[in-house]
Amino acid sequence: MTGQTEKVALVTGAARGIGLAAAKRFLAEGWCVALLDIDGETLMRAHAAVAQPRTTLALHCDVADADGVTKAVAAIEKRFGRLDALVNNAGTATFKPLLETTPAEWERVLAVNLTGPFLTVQAAASLMARSGGGSVVNITSISGLRASTLRVAYGTSKAALSHLTKQQAAELASLNIRVNAVAPGPVDTAMAKAVHSAAIRADYQDAIPLNRYGLEEEIADAIFFLCSERASYITGQTLAVDGGFDAAGIGLKTLRGG
16 A cells, blocks of 8 residues: 555546546656556556556456446555545547447447446545545546537537536535546547548648647646646536637638638
């Protein structure tokens, strides 16, 4: 067990992308971090690459599995003795037209993206409260704030997660647990690089006032801020970290003279 004064964060979906960037951000600030992911092989590679065995713990778990989540939180308590922050980053998506999305695909996306954060907060709240409270950050999406094609399950799950954030904030305030959400816009992750064609990237950049994709580290900075004492009076909020994408209407490219 590490020193009881060291703060501890649990980051789900931590094997890659935004989750791994968030884990590294906490570690850089001297926190201990439990990295949880369903992809065990990638998780172990990420854990080894971080190379901080004293202050990290790798947990192979599906966030939609209630028993697995309960065991993961128990492992955190055994190893670190406390929990100060929970980042619900684990997510999945099926990008298909509404009329082609199967019930099984719909159910799985909601199970991971919505039920997962419900289960993790239920499992973690009592441990967090015992060390004086803490912060939860749910990773939603700009797709939960504005509709788009091919995102009926994903967008709906993220919109629901924004409301779950408010419910959790209202109910857990008495335990000194703050709950907020970060809604990323297009982010330059490995997945985005693999699936976004040059045309798609150009379309996004034309629609974003800052005219670029976000960086994983920029999302991680927002997550860490909401988990820090600097955000001590912020709860129940969704912070869009999207380069102004949600704020803007049509015609940006024309107005820029491009």
